[in-house]
Amino acid sequence: MPEPAEHPAYPVGLRLSGRRVVVIGGGQVAQRRLPALVAAGADVVLVSPSATPSVEAMAEAGEIRWTRRRYEEGDLAESWYVLVATGDTEANARASAEAERSRIWCVRSDDAEAATAWTPATGRSEGVTVAVLTGRDPRRSAAVRDAIVEGLREGSIAAPHVRARTPSVALVGGGPGDPDLITVRGRRLLAEADVVIADRLGPRDLLDELPPHVEVIDAAKIPYGRFMAQEAINNALVEHAKAGRSVVRLKGGDPYVFGRGMEEAQALAEAGIPCTVVPGISSSISVPSAAGIPVTHRGVAHEFTVVSGHVAPDDPRSLVDWQSLARLRGTLVILMGVDKIGAIAAALVSHGKDPATRVALVQEGTTAAQRRVDATLATVAETVRAEEVRPPAVIVVGDVVGVGVPTLP
Template sequence: MTPYPLSLPLAGRRVVLVGGGTAAARRLPGFLAAGARVSLVAAELTPAVHAYVDAGRVAWQARDFAEVDLDDAWLVCLADPAAADTVLAAAERRRVFCVPAEDQAPDNRAATTGSVALVGSGPGDPELITVKGRRLLAEADVVVADRLVPGMLLDALRPGVELVDASKIPYGPSVAQEEINRVLVDRALAGRSVVRLKGGDPFVFGRGGEEVIACVAAGVPVIVVPGVTSSVAAPALAGIPVTHRGVAHGFTVVSGHLPPGHPESLVDWGALARLGGTLVVLMGLKNLAKITTALVEHGLDPTAPVGVVQEGSTDRQRALRSTVGEVAADVAADGIRPPAVVVIGPVVDALGSARR
């Protein structure tokens, strides 16, 4: 029997998602974009799904499904095949529509030559992926995705695509880079078309170079599709140009995931304090107080303007303006959380009243 196509208005309505694996990761963004109140029922979650819980966007019951979970539900989505019989029977009794997370039969297209494409998905808005990146994603047999990729891109994958969760949540659960390399090579050597989907650009703190080396060493064809990097996009969307005529003729992008003085840090904070221009710090929120203290100790004016942009280009974008001396305290007081981009320099105020 042919299903009847229907668009459901889910804003403010409770949707139950059973399962916490990659199928759930694909469907969550669509439900949240529709404004649904999502209740997640699963004993375990992948890191990508857990990130939604940590952000307070999803309510999680850390256990197996029970029929009481359907109280007040408008829709239930089944993302755990092991619970299928129980969920379907409960939904039938409650007269709640149940939809599978994988709602079509797998597409068993045979790939003649396996390959890997490292695709930058941009800063967060799914429309900021490149045309080439979107095409390769639509053709992929396997997608290996990080936490920061736009979720709606995963929801649009064609049926039967294998989605591998390679989330690297800062200071939390992660998949070893060696294992990611192994998956890319393994799937490509099996004749699959593999897309390694990364937030931002693959070569801007994305470890894309390591993945290229692994593929080349294994004889796997590999291409790189650049992406819009948050180091430029997030400030721009908050009204901060990283360069501006008469204000800054250059900008420097550094990683702040290691604090100043750490033995493994490759950043010369003293040189950056004296360099001038614009300084953009990625992954530096946790170490922001140590970073700004080091910059001031090396001569940077503590009253220099700073802009901090959280989740740039998404509907959760927030921006804060402060100074080098005050920004760490202001970020903590305002509840700014990763991912966030920090911009230091006079460009923060360059657009004045014209900024967004």
């Protein structure tokens, strides 16, 4: 018999793979519950004269077996678990009585007090199953479930692995600077990390949220010795991973947009270390957006080009075709170009770009220190000096700089 209401349900995880499960009724309740039973590998038998189109499709696909009639005594034979979900109260009671006599755990959608089992509100995140029971308050169960699953996914609830793990590294794009703009997956991997090797341009506020045991390494302060800076960082990633630690390489923006992420991925592959790459929101798009600048706009710009400005146009190491860029009618976004903007503007003008072309510099974009400085190609070098614009700053060149949101009354 069901336990008295004052006694809590005993939580347990049923392993139903290959075991017979009977579902009586093919309506909306069955439609919601069947996918999880199928995913658990159960041998599901549906007993019902009719079914919703979705349930019928599951039967046609061979995911469940369908007996097209009403419940009859003996239908529960050899079953391990039963879900009774019809609109016929008398049939539900008879099926529930058979389950009781046969000592089969039985869920009843119409009468929780008459059931011998309750279905929790469940959710999953990266191999973790969350199941919540709050007695006869299913909405509260669902709300608690959602809060826990969201916390696991975004990393605000830490659930680190404690058993031995395969050495691995995650290259995580942290976004443009605002800690809320990192991806959900990136934040979760940070919460699971043992070691975080962080760039100066990564979202620094996220580091304050890490547990005390996490080792945070400033990539700029890794001893280089006889190594180049990037080589030393690659070696640190490999060494910490081989020591059995969960390593996150936290970068600003996206790992593969001027972030040298592929060099790190290649070094890890050569060392036999599995590597996960988590894309990030690139500052080339997000920072102009935060400053009210769309990189494309109907009737203004149908293209945008992103280039690195860390090498001057007249430097023989430059791989940028500035002459072609000057002929483009769309938006030009320049990263890492503050100290070279004078030479860049001169090169664009010399190749035919109008000196009156508008330019915006957005410093510390998406952070509390964000500021925007406007100029033209003709004035930008002097403006940068006068306004003391400092890196990091994203530079936008083109007519979109003049596109703004109308002021509301």
